[in-house]
Amino acid sequence: MLQEIAWLVSLALMILVAIGFTFVAIHSGKRADDYTPMQVRAYRLRSKLFWVLVLVLGPVMVYNLRDLPYSAGHARAAASGAPAMVIEAKGYQWRWELSRNSVGVGQPVEFHVTSADINHGFAIYDAELHLVAQTQAMPGYTNKLNYTFSKKGTYRVLCLEYCGIAHHNMMTEIKVTDL
Amino acid sequence: MAHHNYIAKPDHGAELSVLAYLVTAGAVLLLMMTFGLLMRLEQAQLINMGPMWFYQLMTLHGAGMVGIAGMAGAAIMWHFLRQYVDLSTPVFVANLALFLVGVGMILGSVLLGNFHGAWTFLYPMPAKSMGMWSQGAAAMFMGGLLVIGVGFLLMHLDVARAIIARYGNFSRALGWPQLFGHDDGEAPAPTVVASAMVTIVNVIGLVAGASILTMMLVNLYVPGFAIDALLAKGLIYFFGHVFINATIYMAVIAVYEILPRYTQRPWKANKVFLASWTASTLMVLFIFPHHLLMDFAFPTWMLVMGHIIGYMNTFPILIVTGYGALMVVFRSGIRWDMASKLLFISLFGWAAGAMPAFIDGTITVNYVMHNTQWVPGHFHIYLLLGMVAMVFGFMYYLGKAHQADEDTLLDRIAFWGFTSGTLGFTLSFLYAGRESVARRYAVHLPQWIPYDRIGSLFAALVVLSSLLFIARFLLRLGQAGRNHSRAPLAHGSVAV
Numbered sequence: 001m002l003q004e005i006a007w008l009v010s011l012a013l014m015i016l017v018a019i020g021f022t023f024v025a026i027h028s029g030k031r032a033d034d035y036t037p038m039q040v041r042a043y044r045l046r047s048k049l050f051w052v053l054v055l056v057l058g059p060v061m062v063y064n065l066r067d068l069p070y071s072a073g074h075a076r077a078a079a080s081g082a083p084a085m086v087i088e089a090k091g092y093q094w095r096w097e098l099s100r101n102s103v104g105v106g107q108p109v110e111f112h113v114t115s116a117d118i119n120h121g122f123a124i125y126d127a128e129l130h131l132v133a134q135t136q137a138m139p140g141y142t143n144k145l146n147y148t149f150s151k152k153g154t155y156r157v158l159c160l161e162y163c164g165i166a167h168h169n170m171m172t173e174i175k176v177t178d179l
Numbered sequence: 180m181a182h183h184n185y186i187a188k189p190d191h192g193a194e195l196s197v198l199a200y201l202v203t204a205g206a207v208l209l210l211m212m213t214f215g216l217l218m219r220l221e222q223a224q225l226i227n228m229g230p231m232w233f234y235q236l237m238t239l240h241g242a243g244m245v246g247i248a249g250m251a252g253a254a255i256m257w258h259f260l261r262q263y264v265d266l267s268t269p270v271f272v273a274n275l276a277l278f279l280v281g282v283g284m285i286l287g288s289v290l291l292g293n294f295h296g297a298w299t300f301l302y303p304m305p306a307k308s309m310g311m312w313s314q315g316a317a318a319m320f321m322g323g324l325l326v327i328g329v330g331f332l333l334m335h336l337d338v339a340r341a342i343i344a345r346y347g348n349f350s351r352a353l354g355w356p357q358l359f360g361h362d363d364g365e366a367p368a369p370t371v372v373a374s375a376m377v378t379i380v381n382v383i384g385l386v387a388g389a390s391i392l393t394m395m396l397v398n399l400y401v402p403g404f405a406i407d408a409l410l411a412k413g414l415i416y417f418f419g420h421v422f423i424n425a426t427i428y429m430a431v432i433a434v435y436e437i438l439p440r441y442t443q444r445p446w447k448a449n450k451v452f453l454a455s456w457t458a459s460t461l462m463v464l465f466i467f468p469h470h471l472l473m474d475f476a477f478p479t480w481m482l483v484m485g486h487i488i489g490y491m492n493t494f495p496i497l498i499v500t501g502y503g504a505l506m507v508v509f510r511s512g513i514r515w516d517m518a519s520k521l522l523f524i525s526l527f528g529w530a531a532g533a534m535p536a537f538i539d540g541t542i543t544v545n546y547v548m549h550n551t552q553w554v555p556g557h558f559h560i561y562l563l564l565g566m567v568a569m570v571f572g573f574m575y576y577l578g579k580a581h582q583a584d585e586d587t588l589l590d591r592i593a594f595w596g597f598t599s600g601t602l603g604f605t606l607s608f609l610y611a612g613r614e615s616v617a618r619r620y621a622v623h624l625p626q627w628i629p630y631d632r633i634g635s636l637f638a639a640l641v642v643l644s645s646l647l648f649i650a651r652f653l654l655r656l657g658q659a660g661r662n663h664s665r666a667p668l669a670h671g672s673v674a675v
Binding site: 027038138165 | 230231234295296297299301302303304307308309311407408409412444451473474475476479482483486487490493494497498501502505506508509510511512513515523524526527530531534535538539541542543544546547548549550551553609610612613614615617619620621622623624626
């Protein structure tokens with residue numbers, strides 16, 4: 001799960017930053033009067049740190065550009081080769097209108113997402129309430145969201161762009177059954 | 180244990196106008212923090228105010244916090260910058276006056292007119308309220324933001340005038356002759372470099388913000404004047420991103436100015452420093468598409484640009500400013516008091532908060548975390564434990580009566596209360612984001628409530644600690660305006 005990775009990596013990086021600050025705070029009391037040699041050593045360490053960051057973050061940054069959700073082929077790798085089923089999805093204050101509410105497992109779906117009034121966020125949550133895919137629903141634009149449901153169950157569509165007093169009630173369901 | 184001899188060096192007290200900014204910022208901050216706590220308590224189902232009140236408080240909390248961050252940041256920048264350039268006090272005061280007028284309009288719009296379109300006022304929501312607020316209330320809210328923006332624009336134009344009068348042009352104020360040529364050690368002070376950067380980005384950002392606000396105000400009364408929703412969103416997030424980031428870049432001037440006084444070590448504007456500020460100037464202007472990663476219709480190359488700059492943006496924060504602070508403090512014999520502790524922890528907050536932030540700016544991660552509580556999770560770290568901690572550090576610095584004064588036990592407890600409270604509060608948000616909890620929901624699903632309850636507890640700790648910080652500042656207002664030696668300068672050390 002991507003969320004779990006994001007959480008663990010963030011936590012690890014924040015702990016690393018905390019270790020750096022704690023180390024310096026602990027070693028801040030006794031003054032080294034000659035700052036210059038320390039500066040030279042510190043600048044040298046900083047150059048190393050710079051390259052470590054480049055070498056670690058660079059590949060991660062590039063790797064994460066390889067399968068963007070914007071392409072029509074996104075999320076179809078697991079599919080059985082079936083053509084994508086198109087579902088029209090339109091947001092209204094404060095409800096969703098889907099051209100159909102049931103999908104087969106493994107069936108690639110292309111949601112054509114738009115809005116009849118103001119901005120909404122079309123977010124698909126699985127049966128365990130984990131966010132699995134999303135795009136914005138904007139008046140005047142149609143965003144194509146490709147997703148293949150891999151498990152049976154009742155998925156929910158929540159609104160993830162604040163749209164007024166009943167924003168939190170703007171939900172609908174998608175039933176995922178055997179093909 | 181080391182003992183030091185300290186030499187007293189008189190330091191400028193704050194102008195009355197700076198104090199007025201800080202008092203305003205402190206008062207509004209406390210009120211907005213209380214609104215934030217009420218929102219968390221509502222989500223935790225420990226109180227019951229209803230969705231209307233929740234979204235009204237959410238609108239005030241967002242707009243108010245962005246506004247006071249701007250005011251407090253401006254106070255810090257103005258206080259230190261006027262020691263290098265000749266700034267206009269009337270223009271600075273005019274910004275405060277316009278801010279108060281704008282706040283009055285926003286409060287009226289929300290509390291009397293029931294406007295609750297969020298501080299992001301995404302087009303065309305202000306005009307399409309489903310009968311929940313009037314056209315007048317929407318106009319009052321956007322007009323209030325416009326008035327505040329005009330005030331800030333005036334202030335930045337005055338800063339631009341003063342910088343050009345002293346340094347000739349912005350490239351010299353950014354230290355480009357030293358950056359791209361021979362570093363003769365004569366680059367402008369970090370305060371000037373930071374102020375030049377903030378002025379460049381904020382003038383552009385404020386003009387973009389004022390443009391979309393004006394367009395939307397026209398649209399409100401002439402619906403035939405339609406606006407492209409994606410263009411509107413782009414302009415709003417461009418302005419919003421630049422403005423809120425500029426508050427940190429203004430507040431960090433307190434760290435550049437005060438930490439060296441505590442450590443008796445210079446924070447020099449060397450080539451790396453200058454390069455990082457020039458890079459930040461460009462990155463702050465071009466990173467904004469990372470707010471639109473889920474707008475698939477936005478040009479893909481711009482979304483990829485947002486993703487890439489998100490990663491690059493961590494470099495100046497981590498290895499220039501954060502690392503610079505560590506260098507200045509390491510084995511410095513620093514005297515730890517409330518001011519130095521808050522300023523030191525503020526750079527931790529900024530650097531630590533940048534970690535979940537750049538991860539959120541990764542397109543594939545954003546796909547499953549955009550507009551979840553992961554987002555308030557990361558921005559509360561670098562704004563609350565970063566930017567706001569810088570402001571509190573500055574307040575303690577100004578209010579210090581005598582250089583050797585000890586902090587009370589209560590202040591020291593409040594420091595740890597604020598630090599642990601902010602960490603607990605933000606980690607509960609981040610964890611909720613991991614669990615896909617939606618942000619900006621008045622009513623939470625039953626599965627989400629435990630995180631809200633934990634978050635509420637820590638939020639209460641933050642509010643209480645901040646109340647003490649601000650009360651202490653108000654009690655020391657008289658001292659804050661006087662010229663005297665605030666930060667002791669360590670001058671040699673004797674081991675005993």
